[in-house]
Amino acid sequence: MMSIATDDVYLNGDYLPLSQAKISVLDRGFLFGDGVYEVIPAYAGRLFRLEQHLSRLDRSLDAILMQNPLSHDEWERALNRLLQNNQDQDYAVYLQITRGAAQGRDHSFPPDLKPTTFAMAYPASQPDAELIARGGSAITLPDIRWHLCHIKAITLLGNVLLRQQAFADGAVEAILIRDGYAYEGSTSNIFVVRDGRLTTPPDSDLLLPGVTRDLVIELAEANNLSLILAPITERELSMADEIWLTSSTKEVLPITRLNDEPVGAGVHGPVWQRIQDLFRHYKEQLRAGQVA
Numbered sequence: 001m002m003s004i005a006t007d008d009v010y011l012n013g014d015y016l017p018l019s020q021a022k023i024s025v026l027d028r029g030f031l032f033g034d035g036v037y038e039v040i041p042a043y044a045g046r047l048f049r050l051e052q053h054l055s056r057l058d059r060s061l062d063a064i065l066m067q068n069p070l071s072h073d074e075w076e077r078a079l080n081r082l083l084q085n086n087q088d089q090d091y092a093v094y095l096q097i098t099r100g101a102a103q104g105r106d107h108s109f110p111p112d113l114k115p116t117t118f119a120m121a122y123p124a125s126q127p128d129a130e131l132i133a134r135g136g137s138a139i140t141l142p143d144i145r146w147h148l149c150h151i152k153a154i155t156l157l158g159n160v161l162l163r164q165q166a167f168a169d170g171a172v173e174a175i176l177i178r179d180g181y182a183y184e185g186s187t188s189n190i191f192v193v194r195d196g197r198l199t200t201p202p203d204s205d206l207l208l209p210g211v212t213r214d215l216v217i218e219l220a221e222a223n224n225l226s227l228i229l230a231p232i233t234e235r236e237l238s239m240a241d242e243i244w245l246t247s248s249t250k251e252v253l254p255i256t257r258l259n260d261e262p263v264g265a266g267v268h269g270p271v272w273q274r275i276q277d278l279f280r281h282y283k284e285q286l287r288a289g290q291v292a
């Protein structure tokens with residue numbers, strides 16, 4: 001395999017420096033946010049749950065009437081090539097597929113467009129140890145997004161505004177409320193613990209089926225933790241003993257303040273600690289090449 005520079009990116013089959021990666025201003029990703037994406041952590045150069053991320057990518061593409069321009073094997077080769085000189089620390093891979101550039105600007109699209117396919121790797125800092133120890137704060141906000149939140153669409157303006165509002169409020173995340181139920185955060189999934197039992201909302205069009213969330217569910221089930229997939233009311237959220245957020249970048253983050261009130265005892269709880277240990281162990285196994 002030919003070596004590539006550490007900052008090379010992948011664009012439509014080529015590997016080239018970021019500064020030379022150019023796309024048309026008529027690209028529908030630019031004009032309409034017409035595309036989908038994935039963020040995949042890489043620990044010691046090993047991609048975290050690659051197959052699950054690529055399956056979700058296929059489902060997102062399916063939902064927007066597109067086909068994956070690359071096979072899973074081709075994706076694996078391309079992403080590993082981006083990572084080959086980037087194993088000194090933890091990285092994340094971002095990949096995005098847009099519908100491509102049409103002749104002009106029309107909301108409806110011609111059938112034969114050539115998709116724009118892009119990927120890059122960048123250093124991912126480990127979640128802040130102090131934040132994890134202390135726990136983060138979150139606020140609840142009305143979910144102003146559309147109704148197809150299971151698609152990992154690049155059209156993220158709702159998420160951007162919600163996250164920004166949380167940030168302006170000094171919180172790490174906004175937990176989104178729709179019709180009295182908490183579905184997910186603006187960039188993460190949610191879990192709550194009440195009386196020792198773990199709950200996360202079931203898959204639906206109103207939340208992204210997180211790959212980190214699915215691993216947490218798997219770890220909980222494999223280790224006999226009490227877990228149910230059930231809707232979480234806003235009241236249940238506010239009465240929880242523990243709240244956690246999960247995502248590729250946050251991993252499993254305890255939330256110890258919600259809307260300026262302590263969650264449970266106001267410190268991270270025992271169920272979170274158990275999952276955190278299991279999650280850490282999984283990452284160590286991944287680093288050692290023992291799991292995918």
Ligand code: PDD
Pocket residue numbers: 039159184185186187188189207208209210211212213246247248249
């Ligand atoms: N976001 N829900 C939303 C709305 C998200 O944006 C994300 C992740 C998740 C968690 O999914 P996963 O565990 O597969 O990362 C849930 C990524 C990290 C982002 O947009 O950068």
